[in-house]
Amino acid sequence: MSAPESKAVSIFDVAKRAGVSHQTVSRVINNAPMVADATRAKVKTAIAELGYRPNRSARALAGGAVRSVTVLTTDTSLYGTAETLRGIEDAARAAGFTILISVLDPDQDYSETDILGRLPQDGAPAIVIAHDETTTAAMRVLQRTQPGATVATGGEHLGVDQDPADWLVSLDDRTVAERATRYLLDMGHAAVHYLAIPSKASRQAGWAAALAQAGVEAPEVVFSGWTVGSAYEAATGLVARPEVTAILCGNDDLAFGVLYAAHRAGRSVPGDLSVIGFDDCPLAAYHVPPLTTVDLDFRGVGRGAFELLRQKLEGGAHPRPTWRSPELIVRETSGPPHHRR
Amino acid sequence: MSAPESKAVSIFDVAKRAGVSHQTVSRVINNAPMVADATRAKVKTAIAELGYRPNRSARALAGGAVRSVTVLTTDTSLYGTAETLRGIEDAARAAGFTILISVLDPDQDYSETDILGRLPQDGAPAIVIAHDETTTAAMRVLQRTQPGATVATGGEHLGVDQDPADWLVSLDDRTVAERATRYLLDMGHAAVHYLAIPSKASRQAGWAAALAQAGVEAPEVVFSGWTVGSAYEAATGLVARPEVTAILCGNDDLAFGVLYAAHRAGRSVPGDLSVIGFDDCPLAAYHVPPLTTVDLDFRGVGRGAFELLRQKLEGGAHPRPTWRSPELIVRETSGPPHHRR
DNA sequence: CCAACGAATGTTAGCGCTCACGGTTCACTC
DNA sequence: GAGTGAACCGTGAGCGCTAACATTCGTTGG
Numbered sequence: 001m002s003a004p005e006s007k008a009v010s011i012f013d014v015a016k017r018a019g020v021s022h023q024t025v026s027r028v029i030n031n032a033p034m035v036a037d038a039t040r041a042k043v044k045t046a047i048a049e050l051g052y053r054p055n056r057s058a059r060a061l062a063g064g065a066v067r068s069v070t071v072l073t074t075d076t077s078l079y080g081t082a083e084t085l086r087g088i089e090d091a092a093r094a095a096g097f098t099i100l101i102s103v104l105d106p107d108q109d110y111s112e113t114d115i116l117g118r119l120p121q122d123g124a125p126a127i128v129i130a131h132d133e134t135t136t137a138a139m140r141v142l143q144r145t146q147p148g149a150t151v152a153t154g155g156e157h158l159g160v161d162q163d164p165a166d167w168l169v170s171l172d173d174r175t176v177a178e179r180a181t182r183y184l185l186d187m188g189h190a191a192v193h194y195l196a197i198p199s200k201a202s203r204q205a206g207w208a209a210a211l212a213q214a215g216v217e218a219p220e221v222v223f224s225g226w227t228v229g230s231a232y233e234a235a236t237g238l239v240a241r242p243e244v245t246a247i248l249c250g251n252d253d254l255a256f257g258v259l260y261a262a263h264r265a266g267r268s269v270p271g272d273l274s275v276i277g278f279d280d281c282p283l284a285a286y287h288v289p290p291l292t293t294v295d296l297d298f299r300g301v302g303r304g305a306f307e308l309l310r311q312k313l314e315g316g317a318h319p320r321p322t323w324r325s326p327e328l329i330v331r332e333t334s335g336p337p338h339h340r341r
Numbered sequence: 342m343s344a345p346e347s348k349a350v351s352i353f354d355v356a357k358r359a360g361v362s363h364q365t366v367s368r369v370i371n372n373a374p375m376v377a378d379a380t381r382a383k384v385k386t387a388i389a390e391l392g393y394r395p396n397r398s399a400r401a402l403a404g405g406a407v408r409s410v411t412v413l414t415t416d417t418s419l420y421g422t423a424e425t426l427r428g429i430e431d432a433a434r435a436a437g438f439t440i441l442i443s444v445l446d447p448d449q450d451y452s453e454t455d456i457l458g459r460l461p462q463d464g465a466p467a468i469v470i471a472h473d474e475t476t477t478a479a480m481r482v483l484q485r486t487q488p489g490a491t492v493a494t495g496g497e498h499l500g501v502d503q504d505p506a507d508w509l510v511s512l513d514d515r516t517v518a519e520r521a522t523r524y525l526l527d528m529g530h531a532a533v534h535y536l537a538i539p540s541k542a543s544r545q546a547g548w549a550a551a552l553a554q555a556g557v558e559a560p561e562v563v564f565s566g567w568t569v570g571s572a573y574e575a576a577t578g579l580v581a582r583p584e585v586t587a588i589l590c591g592n593d594d595l596a597f598g599v600l601y602a603a604h605r606a607g608r609s610v611p612g613d614l615s616v617i618g619f620d621d622c623p624l625a626a627y628h629v630p631p632l633t634t635v636d637l638d639f640r641g642v643g644r645g646a647f648e649l650l651r652q653k654l655e656g657g658a659h660p661r662p663t664w665r666s667p668e669l670i671v672r673e674t675s676g677p678p679h680h681r682r
Numbered sequence: 683c684c685a686a687c688g689a690a691t692g693t694t695a696g697c698g699c700t701c702a703c704g705g706t707t708c709a710c711t712c
Numbered sequence: 713g714a715g716t717g718a719a720c721c722g723t724g725a726g727c728g729c730t731a732a733c734a735t736t737c738g739t740t741g742g
Binding site: 263 | 569
């Protein structure tokens with residue numbers, strides 16, 4: 001019934017109660033040295049008794065340490081993005097950072113002011129999960145205006161200058177794409193087709209490289225959207241052709257779409273058709289049949305991105321972040337082609 | 342090469358340039374009335390020329406409108422949560438709100454201070470996506486301390502007081518669970534088993550109600566975690582029993598786990614076993630076989646939650662938010678039981 | 683023609699905090 | 713016993729903004 005609106009307690013209230021100056025309180029909450037243990041204790045009890053909580057806006061305004069990361073991304077529902085976000089979250093939470101997310105519209109062009117305006121203040125730490133044009137452009141802006149407080153993850157777009165100092169060229173999926181393609185080729189497939197997501201040129205590049213090395217002419221790339229449905233649509237034509245015996249897919253969702261299309265076309269997997277995905281999403285191992293795919297440690301990359309950012313912010317000798325490298329996981333959607341005569 | 346660090350431009354810089362007072366600038370950026378069109382224009386060009394961007398911390402500190410929502414949740418990678426978040430994002434973005442997310446650890450107990458400390462400032466708008474104990478507890482704290490700036494979504498835990506004014510009892514999945522169960526019963530299944538997620542008592546309640554109404558004794562509920570893998574583990578025992586002919590699953594992921602378990606046990610779907618999920622995730626329609634499930638409009642609920650919050654914040658006559666109601670989508674994992682004699 | 687009004691603008695005082703200093707105190711030295 | 717410096721603590725200013733009030737000036741009506 002009574003108003004709990006009783007005016008938030010400030011550093012001054014705590015100071016009065018503890019019989020010290022507000023600055024001493026500030027020192028205590030920031031764990032600064034040069035405070036006697038006795039006073040520190042007094043202040044701490046006062047804080048507890050009054051239920052004091054520091055005001056972030058004030059702290060930020062006064063020029064204190066920021067303790068927040070803004071994540072810029074387009075689509076939070078994609079597996080890779082979501083997992084990366086999870087990784088950032090985990091690490092940021094452990095470090096006591098608040099995380100803000102700002103979702104950009106992939107179909108929109110943003111001015112420099114638009115992008116900068118998404119940060120809570122000038123120079124605020126940011127991580128860009130760059131899986132498309134829009135986010136890549138955002139990264140370019142931030143990289144230029146505040147290189148010391150920005151890192152990116154994902155990316156690997158060809159033709160973009162990606163300084164490893166702030167662009168976490170996260171996973172070497174080019175190499176693993178090459179390996180996956182070669183694995184298919186080595187089993188005897190005459191060709192390997194590629195169903196592309198709207199990003200990740202590196203995977204496609206790896207695929208192309210493996211084909212070139214084997215002296216096989218690269219079939220035309222088929223383009224799909226991000227969804228299972230779009231993959232199904234895009235793949236119906238492909239799976240109908242009996243000479244197509246192996247399809248490498250831009251990610252697991254696309255692979256599921258292809259599998260469904262194959263099923264509808266009456267083609268058996270892996271007998272008539274081998275399918276390989278990317279991501280190793282949780283379902284991959286429990287699909288019928290279990291999906292051959294590439295394990296990509298997005299969560300680790302997210303954590304790494306945060307650590308890298310922190311490194312930039314605070315300097316010091318943080319250990320260089322690491323994560324699992326991509327690995328082909330052979331399950332039951334891939335095998336040698338049918339022998340037909 | 343030159344430092345772009347040249348001290349962020351403030352309202353005073355703009356004021357000087359436009360030849361007005363800083364307060365007039367403030368009025369312009371807040372679209373306040375009582376400003377002559379001519380001066381407004383002058384100020385606007387000054388803003389553009391200087392590339393001025395308002396400082397959020399300062400604004401918040403000075404007691405201005407907040408324009409941010411903090412979303413509290415535990416696991417952002419669950420389909421329901423992720424989609425709800427998407428909905429909130431969409432709506433918040435359209436309204437020009439910044440969104441902060443704060444991820445709680447489901448295995449941890451939080452004090453009131455812990456929870457309140459996650460908000461950028463006292464009384465800041467918040468939305469809780471409550472799918473478990475931890476988030477429900479967080480909601481209770483916020484509901485008590487700042488009822489005018491908090492809404493929750495999800496929930497539906499039995500025994501929790503959920504005032505519809507601030508708790509968006511989002512989707513009536515109790516009723517649809519009942520309907521799904523009856524659908525299976527009506528096709529001739531002697532019993533319907535339930536594989537439970539660690540939440541959503543309402544689904545289980547609907548299932549139990551349908552069985553009771555049909556005079557069927559409710560089989561023991563089998564409990565699973567959130568992942569496909571845990572569902573697979575949990576369901577292996579169940580699918581091995583030939584008298585089990587129908588399983589209702591807490592969500593689609595669990596259903597996929599059950600389907601895989603059934604496959605491994607050599608039981609055909611829907612011939613030997615009917616399986617129904619909840620969520621209608623994108624993959625459901627493209628699974629082999631396509632999954633019978635319940636369409637749940639989480640994204641709509643997320644949008645709704647934001648609108649409800651805004652309503653509380655700003656008052657006025659916003660339209661009451663709406664979303665699709667849950668609907669059973671019959672696909673190919675359900676059918677009448679085998680007739681055996 | 684002047685008081686009264688109100689639209690348009692300016693002035694002042696903080697919001698809660700940190701930074702950069704300036705003071706104390708007190709143990710030690712020479 | 714004055715001098716020194718470290719350890720501790722306090723004071724004042726100001727971050728960029730908005731709320732509340734004060735002021736100016738062109739209009740209006742009696």
